[in-house]
Amino acid sequence: MQFRSTQSQDPLVSFKDVVLRCLPPDGGLYVPAQTVDMRQFFLHMDAKTTYPELVATMAPTLLQGELNPFSANRVVESAFDFEPELKKLNDKISLLTLYHGPTGVFKDFGIAFLAAVLEEFLKNSGPAMILSASRGNMGVSLAHAFRGRKGITAVILYPSGPIRGLDSSTFVTNGGNIIPIQITGTFDDCQRLIVEAINDRPFAERYGVTSANALNLGRLLPQCFYYFYAFVKLKDTLQGDLVFSVPCGNFGNLIAGLYAWKFGMPVNGYLAAMNVNDAFGDFIRGRQFVPRPVVPTNSPSLDVSFPSNYDRLAAFYDESPAVMRNMVYPASIGDERTFITINKVYREYGILLDPHSAVAFAAAEDLAATQEFAGQVHTVILATGHPAKKAALVSRAVGRDIEIPPRLAQLQRHVDPVAIIKPELEALEGAIASCF
Numbered sequence: 001m002q003f004r005s006t007q008s009q010d011p012l013v014s015f016k017d018v019v020l021r022c023l024p025p026d027g028g029l030y031v032p033a034q035t036v037d038m039r040q041f042f043l044h045m046d047a048k049t050t051y052p053e054l055v056a057t058m059a060p061t062l063l064q065g066e067l068n069p070f071s072a073n074r075v076v077e078s079a080f081d082f083e084p085e086l087k088k089l090n091d092k093i094s095l096l097t098l099y100h101g102p103t104g105v106f107k108d109f110g111i112a113f114l115a116a117v118l119e120e121f122l123k124n125s126g127p128a129m130i131l132s133a134s135r136g137n138m139g140v141s142l143a144h145a146f147r148g149r150k151g152i153t154a155v156i157l158y159p160s161g162p163i164r165g166l167d168s169s170t171f172v173t174n175g176g177n178i179i180p181i182q183i184t185g186t187f188d189d190c191q192r193l194i195v196e197a198i199n200d201r202p203f204a205e206r207y208g209v210t211s212a213n214a215l216n217l218g219r220l221l222p223q224c225f226y227y228f229y230a231f232v233k234l235k236d237t238l239q240g241d242l243v244f245s246v247p248c249g250n251f252g253n254l255i256a257g258l259y260a261w262k263f264g265m266p267v268n269g270y271l272a273a274m275n276v277n278d279a280f281g282d283f284i285r286g287r288q289f290v291p292r293p294v295v296p297t298n299s300p301s302l303d304v305s306f307p308s309n310y311d312r313l314a315a316f317y318d319e320s321p322a323v324m325r326n327m328v329y330p331a332s333i334g335d336e337r338t339f340i341t342i343n344k345v346y347r348e349y350g351i352l353l354d355p356h357s358a359v360a361f362a363a364a365e366d367l368a369a370t371q372e373f374a375g376q377v378h379t380v381i382l383a384t385g386h387p388a389k390k391a392a393l394v395s396r397a398v399g400r401d402i403e404i405p406p407r408l409a410q411l412q413r414h415v416d417p418v419a420i421i422k423p424e425l426e427a428l429e430g431a432i433a434s435c436f
């Protein structure tokens with residue numbers, strides 16, 4: 001498969017170039033320029049197929065010619081020390097839990113794949129340095145995914161504020177390959193510095209600098225594997241239509257689902273589940289979309305005014321607006337309903353949901369209650385975050401204490417960065433140079 005920028009039909013670039021360049025020079029985002037038919041695999045896989053088997057088998061076809069079966073096996077083995085889980089609750093509902101990774105959110109899947117595939121692509125091509133900016137637990141996910149990768153150093157920039165959860169034994173100062181640096185500034189300063197460092201050609205070439213920010217397609221594309229996985233687990237018992245309910249913030253997860261459909265997965269629709277920050281629903285309905293200021297909610301990862309993946313979604317709608325309107329259904333669920341849903345799902349199924357997953361669950365309930373769909377649709381709800389990450393809220397909703405797994409408890413531990421610097425390129429380059 002080849003890729004292009006959302007801003008132009010050419011040039012076509014390889015997956016390796018997409019991953020290494022992160023963003024095209026024209027200001028767009030990379031998207032697949034072709035489609036690949038993955039349907040053959042669905043015949044040969046069933047409920048017994050494991051997640052590593054599925055990814056190792058499908059990745060070489062999806063990334064035609066760029067990842068051979070041996071490389072794919074190495075990528076899968078080194079990336080995934082965690083897996084998605086499909087729980088069928090009844091004939092109408094399944095839950096796809098995606099929170100078993102190091103930081104307890106689905107984003108661990110994309111980051112883990114990207115880090116492993118980078119190591120594979122960079123073999124024999126000299127050292128490389130991945131620059132990323134971190135908010136929340138992203139740095140832990142990156143450090144976990146990149147630690148010990150041959151020839152790769154991962155520099156993680158943090159804005160002012162406490163840094164938590166990193167394992168200091170992985171730092172360059174302790175013989176590892178992770179360099180956390182704190183910038184006395186904002187998250188935007190961190191992102192600006194990354195762009196400046198990449199544009200400083202002599203510096204970028206000396207260290208082989210690239211970026212692994214959230215818009216890297218190398219993180220988003222592999223998310224389609226867990227949609228395939230859910231389908232393969234369910235296909236032999238499916239009756240009627242299949243819908244995925246996805247809690248949407250920057251819409252990366254939903255777009256990965258749409259790629260899965262484009263690559264041949266038989267699915268009837270997607271629920272774009274939002275909280276009260278739902279202005280983007282207008283775009284999905286084909287109306288004019290006017291961004292609104294963000295209202296803080298109990299599902300903060302969905303508190304987005306203008307989705308950073310807008311251009312990628314718009315590319316789908318430009319291609320076939322009518323098809324898309326029958327494919328994606330917007331939904332909006334408020335905080336109170338989210339809270340009630342957490343309680344209800346616990347009482348009915350004994351399952352704890354985090355608020356983001358509860359938004360998707362409630363959206364699925366509403367769909368099932370409409371006349372058109374009543375009784376004929378199976379909905380897979382994406383559980384994107386571990387309930388223990390929002391323990392206080394979930395505990396209030398279900399009326400009991402929430403156990404926090406050790407790996408998630410560790411995310412709270414304070415750590416010191418390798419350096420604290422001013423938000424200036426010279427300071428960043430100096431701090432990096434002093435690590436070698």
Ligand SMILES: *Cc1c(COP(=O)(O)O)cnc(C)c1O
Pocket residue numbers: 105106107247248249250251252253254301302356357384385386
């Ligand atoms: C990031 C995140 C989302 C939103 O995902 P997008 O790909 O940005 O739409 C939903 N739930 C949780 C728990 C998240 O961390």
